[in-house]
Amino acid sequence: MYAVIMAGGRGERLWPASTREWPKPFLPLASGKALLRATYDRVVPLVGQEGVYVVAGRELAERVSLFLGIPPGRLIVEPRGKNTAPAVGLAAAFLAEKDPEAVLIMLPADHLIRGEEGFRRCLSAALAAARDGHLVTLGIRPTRPATGYGYIEPGEPLEGGEIPLYQVRRFVEKPPRELAEEFLSRGYLWNSGIFVWRAARILEEIDRYLPRLSGVLRRVGPAGEELVRAWDEVEEISIDSGVMERAADVAVVPAEFEWRDLGDWQAVWESLAGDGGVASVGTEPFAKDARNTLIWSRPGRVVAALGVEGLAIVDAPEALLVTKLDRSQEVRELARAAESPPDWDELYGRDASGMLAAVKALPGQARDALSLGESAELPWEELAGFSRVVVAGMGGSGISGDLLASLLPCEVIASRGYNIPGFVGEETLLVAVSYSGNTEETLASFEQGLSRTRRAIAVSSGGKLRALAEEHGVPWIGIPAGLQPRAALGYLLFSLLGVFRRLGTFSEDPREALAVLEGMAEELSPGRKGNPAQALALALWRRVPLIYGAGCTAPVAMRWKTQVNENAKQPAFWGELPEVCHNEIVGYELTGGVMPQAEVVFLRSACDHPRVAARIDILKEVLTRRGLPFQEVRGRGESKAAQLLSLLYLGDWVSVYLALLNRVDPTPVRPIQELKDRLARI
Numbered sequence: 059m060y061a062v063i064m065a066g067g068r069g070e071r072l073w074p075a076s077t078r079e080w081p082k083p084f085l086p087l088a089s090g091k092a093l094l095r096a097t098y099d100r101v102v103p104l105v106g107q108e109g110v111y112v113v114a115g116r117e118l119a120e121r122v123s124l125f126l127g128i129p130p131g132r133l134i135v136e137p138r139g140k141n142t143a144p145a146v147g148l149a150a151a152f153l154a155e156k157d158p159e160a161v162l163i164m165l166p167a168d169h170l171i172r173g174e175e176g177f178r179r180c181l182s183a184a185l186a187a188a189r190d191g192h193l194v195t196l197g198i199r200p201t202r203p204a205t206g207y208g209y210i211e212p213g214e215p216l217e218g219g220e221i222p223l224y225q226v227r228r229f230v231e232k233p234p235r236e237l238a239e240e241f242l243s244r245g246y247l248w249n250s251g252i253f254v255w256r257a258a259r260i261l262e263e264i265d266r267y268l269p270r271l272s273g274v275l276r277r278v279g280p281a282g283e284e285l286v287r288a289w290d291e292v293e294e295i296s297i298d299s300g301v302m303e304r305a306a307d308v309a310v311v312p313a314e315f316e317w318r319d320l321g322d323w324q325a326v327w328e329s330l331a332g333d334g335g336v337a338s339v340g341t342e343p344f345a346k347d348a349r350n351t352l353i354w355s356r357p358g359r360v361v362a363a364l365g366v367e368g369l370a371i372v373d374a375p376e377a378l379l380v381t382k383l384d385r386s387q388e389v390r391e392l393a394r395a396a397e398s399p400p401d402w403d404e405l406y407g408r409d410a411s412g413m414l415a416a417v418k419a420l421p422g423q424a425r426d427a428l429s430l431g432e433s434a435e436l437p438w439e440e441l442a443g444f445s446r447v448v449v450a451g452m453g454g455s456g457i458s459g460d461l462l463a464s465l466l467p468c469e470v471i472a473s474r475g476y477n478i479p480g481f482v483g484e485e486t487l488l489v490a491v492s493y494s495g496n497t498e499e500t501l502a503s504f505e506q507g508l509s510r511t512r513r514a515i516a517v518s519s520g521g522k523l524r525a526l527a528e529e530h531g532v533p534w535i536g537i538p539a540g541l542q543p544r545a546a547l548g549y550l551l552f553s554l555l556g557v558f559r560r561l562g563t564f565s566e567d568p569r570e571a572l573a574v575l576e577g578m579a580e581e582l583s584p585g586r587k588g589n590p591a592q593a594l595a596l597a598l599w600r601r602v603p604l605i606y607g608a609g610c611t612a613p614v615a616m617r618w619k620t621q622v623n624e625n626a627k628q629p630a631f632w633g634e635l636p637e638v639c640h641n642e643i644v645g646y647e648l649t650g651g652v653m654p655q656a657e658v659v660f661l662r663s664a665c666d667h668p669r670v671a672a673r674i675d676i677l678k679e680v681l682t683r684r685g686l687p688f689q690e691v692r693g694r695g696e697s698k699a700a701q702l703l704s705l706l707y708l709g710d711w712v713s714v715y716l717a718l719l720n721r722v723d724p725t726p727v728r729p730i731q732e733l734k735d736r737l738a739r740i
């Protein structure tokens with residue numbers, strides 16, 4: 059005996075609480091519990107935890123497994139949603155393969171059911187009939203002449219136990235009002251969409267009535283890559299129209315429980331409030347002289363309603379909706395408009411100063427700069443023999459120091475600020491990096507350091523740093539001017555990598571990394587619409603990214619954060635694993651309340667410690683249970699440099715696409731310049 063939960067309900071009419079990423083089954087619509095969780099808990103007493111399976115689309119499968127804490131082996135993954143018949147066929151084939159005698163309860167994840175005892179009694183009766191070979195459906199006694207449901211005409215009573223059971227005479231899909239009224243008076247039942255049958259029996263019916271679905275299931279089986287390709291062939295149809303309306307031996311058990319499908323905000327309101335009432339979900343009601351109103355929000359948020367009537371006020375992380383309850387049906391149109399894909403061609407026009415081209419140029423810059431560093435005329439012998447490296451630099455230049463700390467096998471300290479660390483002495487190689495050459499903190503700390511060590515190099519496009527280096531007889535590496543510092547990372551970092559290669563400190567060949575970046579420059583460029591960087595930018599749009607790196611990818615997380623700040627002009631934060639497991643994880647408890655737009659991005663690399671990977675798996679579960687979304691991206695290539703820089707480069711692209719979605723020009727960073735100008739006058 060198995061229960062198969064169909065987690066496909068998209069809930070468009072429940073936008074903006076229900077979104078593509080976090081749809082209806084994950085929402086606590088009528089109690090503190092999400093519908094999916096409530097459905098799961100409801101069937102566990104019947105079939106045990108091991109007996110519950112879930113059918114979900116590919117995009118949601120992992121979320122379902124994390125949310126319910128069920129192993130991936132109990133997920134039946136549908137390549138693409140195609141209505142209920144293909145989902146039923148897939149589940150039946152999947153379970154019949156494991157257990158040819160399997161009897162299945164198939165039930166949607168997004169219904170509200172009250173009266174658990176009655177629910178289980180009805181299902182026990184249905185299971186007994188299913189074992190005898192019937193296709194059994196649960197019917198709901200109608201409370202009104204609804205035109206949005208399918209109706210069932212019950213026929214002769216069947217032999218059964220204490221719960222009555224009837225043959226089904228016919229199914230009628232969504233009748234017009236007059237017919238619905240007639241059905242109501244003649245004792246018809248609503249079709250609940252909850253079915254019970256033997257897997258083998260429903261597969262026989264699918265063989266008979268849905269030849270394309272049956273053909274695919276027989277040919278390629280219920281899982282695997284082959285299925286993904288073949289899925290286009292199967293019929294897109296409901297199990298009601300595809301099989302139940304035509305099959306023989308169909309039985310119905312009239313429900314002895316309260317059932318609602320919570321299709322729209324009006325239905326949610328009705329399930330919670332009596333006539334005239336104000337209902338609220340997620341937050342305490344805060345209303346005066348309000349009637350027939352629904353408020354949806356989150357814990358701790360004050361949503362006040364004064365003197366209003368017949369409204370749904372839905373304050374979701376994604377958007378705020380205010381609608382008349384009796385127009386709830388139309389929310390679907392708004393949802394579709396709000397979630398429609400952006401017009402990238404129009405958005406590219408916002409890149410007035412050419413940041414997309416600058417990002418695309420990074421691998422080429424890096425290649426040039428590597429040779430520049432390797433072949434620079436430097437006093438190599440005087441520079442060699444250091445025991446540690448200190449890199450002084452700020453912002454888009456300073457990040458090179460952190461990246462060098464991850465890439466070089468020796469001790470490297472990135473120093474930000476006016477003072478150089480106290481340990482700097484003759485053993486230290488001091489590097490100053492400032493793209494403009496005019497950053498006062500970098501100049502001050504470099505000058506301080508020069509009084510303690512003669513081993514030093516400066517990198518800039520010119521400016522005061524060049525003059526300072528010349529004045530002290532320190533070698534200077536000049537890189538091309540005219541860029542934003544953050545868009546010159548290829549020059550800044552790779553010229554230094556070239557130097558450290560020549561010094562023998564860095565033995566890894568960065569050319570593999572460059573080849574990976576060149577591939578990405580093509581793949582993620584504006585010409586490839588819908589590319590992975592654009593998809594990720596869309597997922598992070600209107601959210602506050604919390605970017606997590608681990609060890610050597612921590613500076614990459616910092617670069618993502620600063621790129622999102624400077625290009626997309628929005629807040630972002632970064633953290634480092636495993637450290638976040640010792641503090642930030644506690645903050646998740648109220649994140650949904652105080653920063654509902656938060657979205658974690660895990661930067662994963664082949665260099666991660668295996669225990670970090672285990673921690674990420676647990677964090678993903680913790681986040682999902684708290685209703686917080688996350689994204690996961692992986693480094694590419696073999697070498698550490700490739701892993702690290704591919705993650706970094708993806709972030710650069712994402713930040714620029716995010717800027718365009720935010721409708722801002724990614725290039726100018728006026729607040730930084732204004733602050734520098736004001737300081738120059740003090």
Ligand code: F6R
Nearest residue numbers: 453454455492493494497543544
């Ligand atoms: C990045 C940016 C800043 C600067 C920082 C230091 O594009 O504009 O983060 O990098 O203000 O200036 P430089 O790099 O000239 O030393």
